[in-house]
Amino acid sequence: MNKTVEVLPDRSALVARSLELILSKLETAIEQRGRFTIALAGGSTPKPLYEAIAAEKLPWDKIHVFWGDERYVPPEHPDSNELMTRQAWLDRVDIPAANIHAIPTLEGDPAASAAKYEQHLQEFFNSRPGEFPSLDVVLLGIGDDAHTASLFPHTEALKVRDRLITVGNKDGNPRITFTYPFINSARSVIFLVTGANKRPALAQIFAPVADELTYPSRLIQPQGELWWLLDAEAGSEL
Ligand SMILES: O=C1O[C@H](COP(=O)(O)O)[C@@H](O)[C@H](O)[C@H]1O
Numbered sequence: 001m002n003k004t005v006e007v008l009p010d011r012s013a014l015v016a017r018s019l020e021l022i023l024s025k026l027e028t029a030i031e032q033r034g035r036f037t038i039a040l041a042g043g044s045t046p047k048p049l050y051e052a053i054a055a056e057k058l059p060w061d062k063i064h065v066f067w068g069d070e071r072y073v074p075p076e077h078p079d080s081n082e083l084m085t086r087q088a089w090l091d092r093v094d095i096p097a098a099n100i101h102a103i104p105t106l107e108g109d110p111a112a113s114a115a116k117y118e119q120h121l122q123e124f125f126n127s128r129p130g131e132f133p134s135l136d137v138v139l140l141g142i143g144d145d146a147h148t149a150s151l152f153p154h155t156e157a158l159k160v161r162d163r164l165i166t167v168g169n170k171d172g173n174p175r176i177t178f179t180y181p182f183i184n185s186a187r188s189v190i191f192l193v194t195g196a197n198k199r200p201a202l203a204q205i206f207a208p209v210a211d212e213l214t215y216p217s218r219l220i221q222p223q224g225e226l227w228w229l230l231d232a233e234a235g236s237e238l
Contacts (some may be wrong), residue, residue, distance in 0.1 A: 001221055005228040007235035011194050014231045018192055019052045021227065022137060025188055028214070030062050039066040039178065041149070042081030045141045045192050050089035064124070068138055069150035069168065069177040070103035072110050080105075103176045110167040110174035111221040117166040117176060130162065132185035134224070138178070140191045141238040146201040146215035148191070150177035153214050171231045180219040187224040191217075194231040202230070206238055 008014040022038070029036040040046065058221055071079045082102045090100055101120065107113045125133035140148045150168030151157050158165040165181040168175035183189060193202065204215045210219045220226070230238070 001223065001226055003014040003226040003228070005235070005238065006233050007230050007231070007232055009232055009236070011231050014192065014194060014229055015048045015052055018049050018190065018229050020055075021190060021229070022049075022053070022139075023056070025137050026058070026063070026092060029187075030059065033136075035062045035064060037064045037066065037135045038136075039068040039135050039139065039186075040085055041068055041139045041141045042070070042084060043141045043143075045194050046108070046139060047084060047088050049192065050085055054092040058093075059091055061099070063095060064099045064101060064138065065090065065095070066101045066121070066135065067103050068140060069175055070105060071170075072113070072174045072176065075102060081199075086176055105176065110176060114165045114167050114176050119165060121164050132164065132182055135186045136188065138183050138186040138222075139191045140183070140189060140217075141218065142191065142193055142198060142201055142205070142217050144197055144201055146205055146217050148217040148220060149183065150175035151180060151216040151219070153216055158213055158216055158219065174198070180216070183220055184222045186222050188227065189220055189222045189225070190227040191220075192229050192230060193234045196233045198234045202234060202238060 008017055026036040067081055070081050073079050075082045104113045104116050127133045142148050145153055155169045157166045157168045160179045163179050163183050166179050168177040204210045205217045
């Protein structure tokens with residue numbers, strides 16, 4: 001693993017740097033493999049980045065968008081990560097509908113939805129059960145409790161090592177999430193973190209020793225590159 005930590009002066013510098021990094025990964029991926037695959041984070045932090053990506057002129061037909069986690073709500077629900085991304089980015093550009101690989105949430109059974117998304121990923125990557133395909137970029141955030149994607153402290157999802165997708169649990173509410181081994185198979189994992197409220201979580205994530213079940217972001221140790229892009233409010237005490 002190749003780990004890089006960058007502390008940017010403010011949120012707009014973080015957006016500019018993350019955009020630059022993603023565009024460089026995109027260029028390499030398209031040059032080498034003819035397409036770029038990215039899994040997106042939800043929450044509030046990445047929204048300005050998605051707006052910045054939408055303003056770029058890009059080969060949209062070669063870009064495939066997935067999500068690392070989703071709330072178990074219909075796609076038009078205000079809490080939906082897909083809805084936020086469509087409004088900030090995907091509805092503003094000419095990306096083919098077939099390149100938007102949203103997490104299904106209408107099955108009425110989160111386990112069935114997780115299995116359906118896993119099957120979709122296996123078909124897309126032409127991989128077999130038990131294999132972990134590599135996305136070019138997995139974008140992640142962290143919560144104040146050090147969760148990432150929908151891998152919450154002391155939940156069953158943290159024990160799943162043989163699947164790409166599983167069911168997360170946020171205070172008793174189901175979510176659909178990438179498993180940590182699938183995240184770790186990415187070519188590049190990029191964390192975006194802003195705000196002083198994330199400092200205590202970051203201190204535990206970066207500590208030499210701490211419990212991974214209590215601080216799930218510690219489980220993210222990709223085989224490829226690991227990037228931590230922090231604004232000064234979040235990263236000043238590291
Ligand atoms: O619940 C979630 O939160 C994290 C962090 O969100 P933020 O609002 O602090 O940026 C996010 O990465 C995850 O995708 C989302 O479902």
